[in-house]
Amino acid sequence: MxxxxxxxxxxxxxxxxxxxxxxxxxxxxxxxxxxxxxxxxxxxxxxxxxxxxxxxRSDDMRGFIVLPKRWIVERFFAHLMRSRRLVRDFERSTSSAEAMVYWSVTMLMTRRLSRPRPSRA
Incomplete structure (x- = not known):
């Protein structure tokens, strides 16, 4: 959203x-x-x-530590930033920006689905 x-x-x-x-x-x-x-x-x-x-994070943590559940979100944001259109805010409307996110995720999913799977021997 x-x-x-x-x-x-x-x-x-x-x-x-x-x-x-x-x-x-x-x-x-x-x-x-x-x-x-x-x-x-x-x-x-x-x-x-x-x-x-x-x-x-707990208050006694120091430095850059990504929590396990938060890592899922950070990894997803990294995948989104591979789309040049999403790196900067070029869109004028929120619906256009949301469409670009859907487009980026669709590209990510199709790349993953088209990858050859290793054969189990």
Whole structure:
């Protein structure tokens, strides 16, 4: 979900999680980073019946350490940035920017699907 810059993470998260919960009824657990703390956790549990687990670093960690669940997201962002169109914000509308994300993910998936698989001997 691509939103305008003035829309906060918690507001966008509330809208996105409502859409996801409507489409995927078996979804029970969602991982999020520290930007989604606060009332969103209670909203997810009370309204959407979702457990929102916040993945954050402990205070005693030093240096650049990526948490295991966060690494999944960081790897996905790295794949998206391989598309030149997504490296800079060239789009004028959020729907156009979202379409470019879908296009980039489709390219990634088709490359993976077209790769020859190693034969099992």
């Amino acid at each position: 691509v939103t305008a810059a003035y829309v906060g993470d918690r507001t966008a998260g509330q809208l996105l999680l409502a859409q996801v919960a409507d489409e995927h009824h078996r979804l029970a657990l969602v991982w999020a980073d520290g930007g989604y703390t606060g009332s969103l956790i209670e909203h997810c549990l009370a309204v959407l019946a979702l457990v929102l687990a916040i993945v954050k």
